[in-house]
Amino acid sequence: MAYDSKHTEILTPEEGYNITKDEYKKYWPHLNTFYSIDFNRFVPRVRKDYRVLDLWAWDWRMYEQLKKINPDDYVACDCAKELLSKHPWRIKKVVCNLEKDWPFEDESFDLLSAFFLLEHIEDIEHFFSEAYRILKNNGQLIIGHFLQRRLFMWSINWRRFKIEQFPHTIEDLENQAKEIWFKTWVMPLRDVCDNKLITWHLLVCEKI
């Protein structure tokens, strides 16, 4: 078990997010501004046999956005089994740790979505090369990313803890994606209260 300098427990995403399974929704609102965007504008027009993989998807907010494009298949995956079991929609659910090899076939998806997850991934080179492997040609990976200055403190049933993160900047992510041969676009998104402040980035990576 790891601790920070103030003796707060630092948990792995799997341990930490499973503990949040009945409480996560209370903590939702701080990400709401990002989800008010219509992401359909950033995904390509639907092709035949269009398959979507939602990475770290448990909270179904991306599902509500992406179901509008009417995919033929929608798969949700997350390392936190108990959290994923709360996903209310009847879709395929796969429990897997994305730091390891991904249990999906080569060139099998048209669209991958990864929102507020990359801060939990240590090996981003492995992440982008697995994403590239399972995407079909011209398929897209869309990433929502923000960098928190301090780790978020969770307090659940009298247990206070933080969840391990890695401080990748949007430039780190874009450079790594380019090294894997993705074509990339970055869009900075401003805070609703302070128009000068860039709080989020959207990174779109296309397999060429």
Ligand SMILES: C[S@@+](CC[C@H](N)C(=O)[O-])C[C@H]1O[C@@H](n2cnc3c(N)ncnc32)[C@H](O)[C@@H]1O
């Ligand atoms: C901050 S939550 C984001 C959830 C949601 N996309 C949102 O915007 O509220 C991060 C999610 O990533 C999952 N996750 C973190 N590390 C993971 C890993 N190595 N493999 C699979 N899922 C992971 C967590 O279980 C959690 O559901």
